[in-house]
Amino acid sequence: MLKKVMVVLFIGFVLIQFYPVSRTNPPVISELPGDSAAKDLFKRACYDCHSHETVWPWYSYVAPVSWLVTDDVSHAREHLNFSSWGEYNVKQQKHKLEEIIEEVEEGNMPLWFYLPLHAHAKIQEEDVATLRAWAKGLSVVDSTSNAVQSESSHGEPGHQH
Ligand code: HEC
Structure with missing residues (x-):
């Protein structure tokens, strides 16, 4: 009986691999x-989910995990996409900035399950300070400009590389 269940599960596992997944x-x-x-x-x-430069990990090729990963990435891109940042108008950019800082400060982003396999993505306290300083240095309030312009293109003031 157990053997039959295992065989059925295995066949099921193999079959779901053929369900098309778009890792674009x-x-x-x-x-x-x-x-x-x-x-x-x-x-x-953030770029693995919120950009068009996703590095697709090996498990994103194995169903059913692949469905979860591709779903997360497509939702993430819908909400915030660093690869089409310039397409947002000033108001939207401002709103995104607020959301970014909020999500990072609250520890909601990056999503918790992403971290064990991406230790480099962990947010430190100094990262929040970096974000705040950066957001301050952006002239998003300038209504004559159509895009967020950085006051200095070499990092925000006061931050040493
Ligand atoms: C593992 C994938 C993943 C990573 C990494 C990730 N995010 Fe997200 N993010 C998501 C998903 C999925 C959503 C959409 C949440 C939802 O559907 O409610 C989202 C939503 C957001 C939102 C929009 C929240 C809202 O209310 O609309 C912001 C802002 C955000 N993420 C910022 C970030 C920042 C900043 C980072 C990096 C520090 C980051 N995320 C890293 C997956 C990710």
Whole structure:
């Protein structure tokens, strides 16, 4: 009996591997301008889900985990996409900035289950300070500008690399 169950489960496991999953990395449209410590932080901790530069891990090729991973990435890109940052208008960018800082401060992002296999993505206290300083240095309130411009393209003031 147990053997039969195992065989059925195994066949099921093999069959679900054929269900199509889309692990796409579309072209980058308009990234955050310039270089900054904040951008490095996003690349390190957020880009796997919130950009078109996802590094798809081996388990994203194995159903049913692949379904969860691709689903998370597509939702994450819908909510916040660093690869099309320039497509957001000033108001949206401002709102995203607030959300980013909020989510990171509250420890909601990166998603907890991402961390055990991506230790480099862990957010430290100094990372939150980096984000705050960066957000302050952006002239998002300038209504004449159509995009977030960094006041300095070499990192936010006061931050040493
Ligand atoms: C493992 C994938 C993953 C990683 C890594 C990740 N996120 Fe997310 N993020 C998501 C998903 C999925 C959602 C959509 C949540 C939902 O559906 O409610 C989301 C939503 C968000 C939102 C929008 C929240 C809202 O209320 O709309 C923000 C802001 C955000 N993430 C910021 C970040 C930042 C900043 C990082 C890096 C420090 C990060 N995320 C890393 C998966 C991820």
